[in-house]
Structure formats: structure tokens, C-alpha cells
Amino acid sequence: MTETRIAPLALYQEVAERLRQRIFAHELKPGTWVDEQALAEDYGISRTPLREALKVLASEGLVTLKPRRGCYVTEISERDLDEVFKVMAMLEGECARSSAGRATEAELGTLKAIHADLEKAASAQDIDAFFEANQAFHHELQRIADNRWLLHVIEDLRKVIKLSRHHSLFSEGRLEQSLAEHRALLDALLARDADAADQLMREHIRGGREALARIAEARNRVA
Structure with missing residues (x-):
């Protein structure tokens, strides 16, 4: 049976x-x-x-x-994106906060190695490679945070974000901005500064939403 x-x-x-x-x-x-x-x-x-x-x-x-x-x-509206990114900022901020306090030296080493991939991709202006490294960094933080319910909700929300017709990294200057945000975030994690890691992650997620909004505005002007 x-x-x-x-x-x-x-x-x-x-x-x-x-x-x-x-x-x-x-x-x-x-x-x-x-x-x-x-x-x-x-x-x-x-x-x-x-x-x-x-x-x-x-x-x-x-x-x-x-x-x-x-x-x-499903068609995702600008309002949907605003609301989803607000929730994502809170959830991923909590992951960063938790990871800052519990990460082992080996796990911090993994984060540094992934960040090195971000630096390399940014230098080459390779958006696809940067995106993959960015995803790996976020996934590693979520793994370190070790909260399966938090991970479950984040994964579901990221699926909804993928419905967007555009990718934030295609906004002019976003790749460089994202790299700077990652540098600051990594520094906070290495310093085990949970408050700073939380705040910086929230700002990083908000930066992604603002980049998508700029792309949408430019598209509407052309239309």
C-alpha cells in the first residue's frame, strides 16, 4: 500500500x-x-x-x-512588493541578528569566502555571479540562524518576489551599492554586533526594494 x-x-x-x-x-x-x-x-x-x-x-x-x-x-503589484519587502526586512534582519550571536569561527569563515565571491563578481560586473553569491550569503545566514520556521516563511516570500518582472541588480548603481551593504554587514557579523547586523540587513533589503521601484518608474516613463 x-x-x-x-x-x-x-x-x-x-x-x-x-x-x-x-x-x-x-x-x-x-x-x-x-x-x-x-x-x-x-x-x-x-x-x-x-x-x-x-x-x-x-x-x-x-x-x-x-x-x-x-x-x-499571479500578478504582483508595487503595493505587494512594498508589503513583502517590509516583512522580508524584518525576517532577514532577525536572521542576521541571530547569526551574529551564534556563528562559529568556521561559519564566519564561510561567510567571508562567500563575500570574496561577491567582490570578484562585482569587479567583473558579472550580475549573474553576483546574484548567486548574494543568494548563497543569505542562505548561509539563514542556516546559521537555525530557525526552520523563519527559513520556511523567507523561502515562500522569496518565491513571490520572483514574480516581479525585473531584478534589482539591473538598476544603475545597485550592484555597487549592494556590495557596500554586504561589506558593512559582514563587518558587523565578524564583530558579533547583533544590533548592527539586524539594522544593516534591514537596510540592505530596503535597498533592493528601492532599486526595483526605480526600474518600475523608468519603465512607466517609457510607456
Whole structure:
């Protein structure tokens, strides 16, 4: 009986992950109606695991299920971004605060190594590499903080942020600003200054939101 229950569970989770990646890549753009029949045919599956996958994505805020109208990729507004980033600033600030007090010397060494990757990417103006190192730094702080509920909420909110059509690092000057913020944050962590780490992380997250707002304003001026 156990074997018969594992297969369908794995199937809808795999479908959810495939759809998740297509949404993040904007192959399925915000506001797009999700054609369940076409997707089921493309994946060679029945509608049942597809609908279960869509329920998972709906719980993450990535799609919106509308009665009698079907399923749509969620559109995230500027207000949504304002509200999500405010919560993210608090949560990631708490991660930085906790990590400043509990990080081992080895863990601080890992953070320094990741920061070195940030410096290297910034020098090369390699936005993709900088983004990857930035993500690694944040994930390491979250791991050090060792609060699985905090991590769970942060991961869900980051999925929502990925619905944005733009990336903050493409705002002029943001890469250099982000690097400076990381330098200050690392110094606070190495000094085990929990208050400063909390405040600096909050400022770092706010900086990302402000960069996205500048991109949106520039887009609206062109439009």
C-alpha cells in the first residue's frame, strides 16, 4: 500500500516544480491563464496530478485559482512588493541578528569566502555571479540562524518576489551599492554586533526594494 501512495505524491510535486521554474523564468508570465488541458497533454499526465500541483503553487502565492474562471499566474503589484519587502526586512534582519550571536569561527569563515565571491563578481560586473553569491550569503545566514520556521516563511516570500518582472541588480548603481551593504554587514557579523547586523540587513533589503521601484518608474516613463 505504501508503494501505491508514493508515486502520485512524487508526480504532482515534480509537476509543481516544473511549473514553478517556468513561472520564475517568466515562460508563464504574470496574469497568464493556465491551460490545464494543454499542460496535461504536454506532460503526458492526467488532470488530477496537475490540479494538485496547481494547489501547491496557489498555497505559495504563485498562481491564483478563480472560481469558474480557472487558474492564472499571479500578478504582483508595487503595493505587494512594498508589503513583502517590509516583512522580508524584518525576517532577514532577525536572521542576521541571530547569526551574529551564534556563528562559529568556521561559519564566519564561510561567510567571508562567500563575500570574496561577491567582490570578484562585482569587479567583473558579472550580475549573474553576483546574484548567486548574494543568494548563497543569505542562505548561509539563514542556516546559521537555525530557525526552520523563519527559513520556511523567507523561502515562500522569496518565491513571490520572483514574480516581479525585473531584478534589482539591473538598476544603475545597485550592484555597487549592494556590495557596500554586504561589506558593512559582514563587518558587523565578524564583530558579533547583533544590533548592527539586524539594522544593516534591514537596510540592505530596503535597498533592493528601492532599486526595483526605480526600474518600475523608468519603465512607466517609457510607456
